[in-house]
Amino acid sequence: MSNKVKEKKTLAERIKPYKRYLPLYLMMLPALLYLFINNYLPMSGLVLAFEKYNVQDGIWGSKFVGLKNFKFLLKSNELPILFRNTLGYNLCFIIINIIFGVALAILITEIGNLAFRKFAQSSILFPFVVSIVIVSYMVRAFLDPEAGMLNHLLVSIGHQKISWYDTEKFWPFILIFVNTWKSVGYGCILYISTILGIDSSLYESASLDGATKFQKIRYITLPFLKPTIITVALLSIGRIFNSDFGLFFQVPQNSGLISDVTQTIDTFVYKALITQSNIGMSAAASFFQSVMGLIMILIFNTITRKFSEENALF
Amino acid sequence: MVKSKQDKHFEIAAYIILSIVMLVIFFPFLLLFMSSITEENSLLINGYSIFPKEISFAAYSYIWESRETILRAYITTICVTAVGTVINVLITAMVAYPLSLDKLPGKKIFSFLILFVMLFNGGMVPTYMIYTTVLHIKDTYFALLVPNLLFSAFNAIIVKTYLKGNIPEALYESARIDGASEFKIFTNIVLPLGKSIFVTIGIFSGLAYWNDWMNGLYYVSDSSKYSIQQLLNVMVKNIQYLTQFGRSSGTGQIPSISLRMAIAFVAMLPVLILYPFLQKYFEEGITLGAVKG
Numbered sequence: 001m002s003n004k005v006k007e008k009k010t011l012a013e014r015i016k017p018y019k020r021y022l023p024l025y026l027m028m029l030p031a032l033l034y035l036f037i038n039n040y041l042p043m044s045g046l047v048l049a050f051e052k053y054n055v056q057d058g059i060w061g062s063k064f065v066g067l068k069n070f071k072f073l074l075k076s077n078e079l080p081i082l083f084r085n086t087l088g089y090n091l092c093f094i095i096i097n098i099i100f101g102v103a104l105a106i107l108i109t110e111i112g113n114l115a116f117r118k119f120a121q122s123s124i125l126f127p128f129v130v131s132i133v134i135v136s137y138m139v140r141a142f143l144d145p146e147a148g149m150l151n152h153l154l155v156s157i158g159h160q161k162i163s164w165y166d167t168e169k170f171w172p173f174i175l176i177f178v179n180t181w182k183s184v185g186y187g188c189i190l191y192i193s194t195i196l197g198i199d200s201s202l203y204e205s206a207s208l209d210g211a212t213k214f215q216k217i218r219y220i221t222l223p224f225l226k227p228t229i230i231t232v233a234l235l236s237i238g239r240i241f242n243s244d245f246g247l248f249f250q251v252p253q254n255s256g257l258i259s260d261v262t263q264t265i266d267t268f269v270y271k272a273l274i275t276q277s278n279i280g281m282s283a284a285a286s287f288f289q290s291v292m293g294l295i296m297i298l299i300f301n302t303i304t305r306k307f308s309e310e311n312a313l314f
Numbered sequence: 315m316v317k318s319k320q321d322k323h324f325e326i327a328a329y330i331i332l333s334i335v336m337l338v339i340f341f342p343f344l345l346l347f348m349s350s351i352t353e354e355n356s357l358l359i360n361g362y363s364i365f366p367k368e369i370s371f372a373a374y375s376y377i378w379e380s381r382e383t384i385l386r387a388y389i390t391t392i393c394v395t396a397v398g399t400v401i402n403v404l405i406t407a408m409v410a411y412p413l414s415l416d417k418l419p420g421k422k423i424f425s426f427l428i429l430f431v432m433l434f435n436g437g438m439v440p441t442y443m444i445y446t447t448v449l450h451i452k453d454t455y456f457a458l459l460v461p462n463l464l465f466s467a468f469n470a471i472i473v474k475t476y477l478k479g480n481i482p483e484a485l486y487e488s489a490r491i492d493g494a495s496e497f498k499i500f501t502n503i504v505l506p507l508g509k510s511i512f513v514t515i516g517i518f519s520g521l522a523y524w525n526d527w528m529n530g531l532y533y534v535s536d537s538s539k540y541s542i543q544q545l546l547n548v549m550v551k552n553i554q555y556l557t558q559f560g561r562s563s564g565t566g567q568i569p570s571i572s573l574r575m576a577i578a579f580v581a582m583l584p585v586l587i588l589y590p591f592l593q594k595y596f597e598e599g600i601t602l603g604a605v606k607g
Contacts, residue, residue: 023495023496024412025412027408027409027411027496027500028424030405030409031405031406031409031428031465032409032424032427034405035428035431035467038441038460038461038464038465039436039467040431041436041448042437042440042444043435044440045441045443046436046437046440048439048440049439059440059443059444059448104332107327107328108332111332116332120336121597122590122597123336124336124339125600126339126589127339129521129525130525130582131525131527131543131581133525134578134581134582135342136550138342138343138345138578139342140550140574141342141345141346141575142345144361144362146358146361147358147361147362149345149361149362151361152361181338181342189597189601193597207318213320213321213324246527250527250547253550253551266438269438269439270438273438273439273442279443283439283440285439286436286437286438286440287437287439289437293434293435294433313432314429
């Protein structure tokens with residue numbers, strides 16, 4: 001008995017020092033609550049991929065059907081195309097954004113006139129802050145079959161009109177162009193800040209030794225940029241299974257005839273879920289994407305950590 | 315240092331190439347704006363062009379006349395952006411401050427809970443199903459406010475790192491000795507000293523809300539709750555959408571082709587106006603995000 005009292009006392013004593021932290025825990029509560037609602041609850045909804053969902057039984061009570069949804073997904077024959085497009089486009093985007101981003105960063109830092117330099121730098125980032133819906137309107141201004149600028153140009157030089165939104169072969173280029181236009185500025189800003197951090201005396205002594213401009217870029221600038229480039233590449237490859245839904249959904253304007261070259265995992269999941277109400281199949285595709293995302297991030301974070309610790313996610 | 319001849323040539327080349335690049339960047343914006351002020355018939359004949367044959371502000375006056383739809387969407391977007399951004403910054407700051415303290419018991423667990431959502435997520439389908447069938451968010455203003463945008467784990471970690479590196483813990487300690495409560499420390503030390511990082515994440519959050527169309531696409535079908543981006547999204551498919559609400563008197567034709575571009579321009583206007591002032595925060599945020607994820 002006395003033992004128990006003693007234990008209680010120590011328990012109270014044990015809690016006491018934590019009491020001063022109570023306000024801190026309370027402060028953290030809203031964010032944690034939000035993560036519970038927005039992130040952890042949906043994780044429990046991953047079971048949908050293994051169920052035949054019906055409204056009455058709900059997310060956690062519907063009938064378990066094993067891998068049936070996945071089999072259905074495999075049979076739909078869309079998987080190879082989804083894979084090719086999601087991974088293929090992302091890979092192109094990563095490579096092209098790095099090449100153009102680095103080239104533009106080198107050019108911008110060469111500019112002597114500070115006002116021009118600042119202006120160029122902020123111009124290149126500007127498309128990044130514009131909504132993809134508005135970008136799709138701009139693309140439409142070029143490609144609209146009736147009023148589009150390109151078709152009117154084609155007609156004026158005696159060419160026939162092209163129905164851009166129905167012709168597959170143009171779309172890889174259009175999507176790559178739009179993506180570069182919109183997002184090259186992001187990486188460019190990072191490369192510029194790295195280049196500005198390089199000790200200028202390195203360039204000066206290289207000049208004294210008679211190094212040409214291209215030699216200086218090759219042997220000073222690029223080696224200094226390498227860690228930043230690799231970090232950007234690794235972070236992007238870690239997300240290679242996630243396509244930019246806005247780009248692939250808004251810009252091609254859902255045109256069916258070109259879906260073979262514009263459909264990615266994300267647009268497929270959206271269509272299966274909303275327009276076809278095929279919850280099982282879309283949940284299976286979405287499940288697959290989440291798991292692949294986790295695997296990729298774990299792999300590439302390990303690589304990043306080996307390579308430059310401060311840039312690793314954890 | 316005197317520039318060599320080669321350096322000068324290179325610089326000239328840089329000026330030329332960058333000028334061309336900027337032309338490519340700005341041309342679509344110019345085309346969008348010029349098309350919006352082109353007379354409708356001239357658009358039908360000549361197509362979208364940066365040199366309008368005949369200028370007309372009919373599209374803009376139509377926007378004004380059908381303000382019930384467009385202005386409403388505009389106001390909805392402004393309100394959602396304002397409320398969302400304030401809440402976002404506040405709850406990010408409130409979770410980042412305790413995590414920036416070295417000796418908070420259980421810190422590892424909380425940090426892990428935040429980190430984990432950056433590695434793994436339920437994906438679109440479970441998220442959609444939870445929000446619609448469990449939380450019944452469909453066609454409420456919460457649908458525009460809550461999903462995905464109210465708090466970012468990534469931002470929390472950036473802010474935590476910033477606070478840890480920029481505010482010495484001794485400052486909190488001496489405030490505690492003076493009898494200040496944790497909330498007082500938060501409002502009187504953390505918020506003012508961390509101002510620059512809060513402004514930065516606030517701007518990113520505000521932009522995300524202003525540009526958001528996905529929450530509308532998934533969760534809102536009631537047209538009275540459309541955001542401006544969603545209105546644009548609906549209009550791509552159906553320009554006639556506006557005619558149901560606009561000019562009821564039926565006078566004159568709707569300048570539908572220029573109207574598209576006019577609404578897009580109006581939706582972009584706040585970003586266009588604010589960008590020069592906020593641009594340095596965007597650059598700062600991007601560099602911060604890369605240094606510590």
